[in-house]
Amino acid sequence: MNYTLHQLQIFLKITETNSITKAAEELHLTQPAVSIQLKNFQDQFEIPLTEVVGRQLYVTDFGHEIAEIAHKINNEVKEIQNKTLSFKGQLTGKLTLSVVSTGKYIIPYFLSDFLKLHQGVKLNLDVTNKSKVLKSLEKNEVDFSMVSILPEKFSIHNEELMDNKLFLIANKDFKITRKIYQPSFLNELTIIYRENGSGTRWKMERFFEKHNLKITNKLELTSNEAVKQAVLAGLGVSIMPLIGLKNELLNNELQIIPLKGLPLKTNWNLIWHKQKSLSPVAKAYLNFIKENKNQIIDTKFKWFEKY
Template identity: 60%
Template sequence: MNYTLNQLQIFLKVVQTQSVTKASEDLHLTQPAVSIQLKNFQDQFDIPLTEVVGRKLYITDFGREIAEAAENILNQVYAINYKTLAYKGQLTGRLKISVVSTGKYVMPYFLTDFMQQHSGIELLMDVTNKNKVVESLENNEVDFALVSILPNTLNVEKLDLLQNKLYLVGNTRMKLDKNIETKEIFTDLPLIFRERGSGTRQTMENFIESNNITVLKKMELTSNEAVKQALLAGLGYSIMPLIGIRNELHNNELQIIPIEGLPIKTTWSLIWLKGKKHSPVSLAFLSYLKKDKSQIVQNRFSWYEQY
């Protein structure tokens, strides 16, 4: 056996994602690089670790046992690294955060300086939809979650970070009568929704329901980026967060369509399970945010107040 830590990490990620493509994306490697390292690792065993049926990758029972062992080995390696840094008096450990998909435009700015101050901290940030974020928090798999709608099924504590504003947005090449009433706008408007389970989708549906709006034409896409690209292509309109379209507004590619009742305003909040016993790392991060969040908002999101 002559496997490397890199091969263990790649194999573990393939098992977790059950996909070479997704593993390569998560590890920021090319797909061929992951495939080569996976093959080199598997060739060291007489029993298959994975098998491909049709186009789908499956992990064998033996492969799952090896993945469990790989995770234990990697955890020990992390522990050695942490002990070395801790011996030098540095803050060490993992900070695990689950972020709703649009939150990827928000959370990094509240992490940058903190991570630079503490090089011994390993950040694990999962970007997914609201349902999965709440699930990971409920299962105590993460320290914190970033949401714009508080879950009503969990008892949580929160720290508000930034206001979230949602507007009706469309391509600048598409023209609407500015005098048209809100309900009339949506009669023939091709409206693009996020997938079910998305916080943006929930906010959008609440607005439509509370205003008794009938939507005749609609599409559904599974990410904020997909919706944005559809708007740029002229496929329709959507109610979406301002935070994700700064560049497109600046470049005059997308426009905000002023209508009564918009923007919808919610709040980006960092949440955690009530009563959670925080690690030294997560306590330090909370302390940092409470002290510096106002300055971060002023430095990083001053453009936000123009709208």
Template identity: 60%
Template sequence: MNYTLHQLQIFLKIAELQSITKASEELYLTQPAVSIQLKNFQDQFPIPLTEVIGRKLYITEFGKEIAQAAEKIITEVYAINYKTLSYQGQLSGRLKISIVSTGKYVMPYFLSGFTKENPGVELNIDVTNKARVIESLEQNEVDFALVSVLPEKLKVNYVELMQNRLLYVANNENIRKNNKRDLFEKNPLIYREQGSATRNAMESFIFKNKFSVQKKIELTSNEAVKQAVISGLGCSIMPLIGIKNELKNNDLRIIPIKGLPIITTWNLVWLQSKKLSPAATAYLEFIDAKKKDIIKTQFSWINNY
């Protein structure tokens, strides 16, 4: 057998996602490249690792055992790399963070300085929906999670990063506006998917004001909602953090409404029972020392709205 570490990494990702397409996206490889590596890897075994039923790919029992072995091998390789860096006096290890989709406008700014100071730390960020973020935290799959609403059923520690402001936004064409109620009842409203913290805040505001929404559109990402509003498909309540350029370019405008903005807080959370790695501990120290400077340097524009 002559399989490579690269092939092990690709097969492990395929086994995790049970999809060549999804694996290629996460690995930033083309689908044909992933398919070729999978074939080359499978050809080295007399027993199938995968099988296709209909159009869906499944991992065989033997394939699952190989995936488990691959994970152990890759972990040991990482350990060798980390130990080498440690002997050279560098902080090393992996930092795994799961963040809700709108958190992608926030989290990179709180990480870039740390990774520049510590090039031996490997960064793994999963941008997903709130439900998956909480699940990964609960399953101890990550070191930290970034959420705007603290999980109720988990015992967590947390650090507040910065405010999250939600405002009513529309495109720059005329919208039907007679009063506050008309903005919600006479214009199509664009919602995030069920379980989204942004959607929950929006629905709470609508319920509190006893509005009767007639036209509702549901989309599954903040970017999709933003583009829909720009196109004139409807209006929405959106995080200010994600529309900086659109406001600057006059693609979107904020409609002042009494009771808005809704203000929540971005929190970096971790399980109370979590034994933090040296890299994770160093990152918390970095946040404590640099948080105010990062907010002042990168997010002072928010105070203009």
């Protein structure tokens, strides 16, 4: 047998996507090039690695076993690369984070310079809902999580990053007729909620409880982006994090309704288990955050201070 590392990597991608076309797209290769490499790889085995039923490609049981071995080989090659960089004095390894969905507007700015500085570090970033973020933290699947409300049931360390402000938001057609509205005004509006488990929803509902509000007209959507689009379309108003509204506010597509008691404030935090032993990469990232967070906030989030 004389298969190449390139063929192993292409076959791995095919097994992940069950498609030569998708594998070609993700590998930035042409479809014929991937097909040729798959054929050359297959020619070295007497047992089929894949089969086509109808127009769908399937990986055979034998193909899956070969893919498992190929995956191990690929990981060993990556380890060789990491060891090489390590001996050259460069930081290497994986940094794994889980981030609540609204955090996608923040976390890239707290990662960019660190990854440029340490090019041997590979990032695994999962942007998802709060319950999944906390589950990954509980299962010790991540180095750090980023949340806007600290969990109560975990024993954690935290590093505060920056403020999170929540305002009442409407689209450009909403007519503001008062200098400031009382919280009871919300009873007259259709309120758009995030899903249960969302930190934004939790904070909003505590505000409603504090002011004895009984919201009857409401919609529920499953992401901050979906809520924003619904507000833009005029389906209702919502209490939303300022961090994801920069362009819409600057372009006058959305506006802030002045409501007594707002903005609500929380803090974005990087959190990790107290019992977790941080890897060298995780320790380096934490030190980077401590040393550079104020500069990042000053340079990337200056606009935030206007509201």
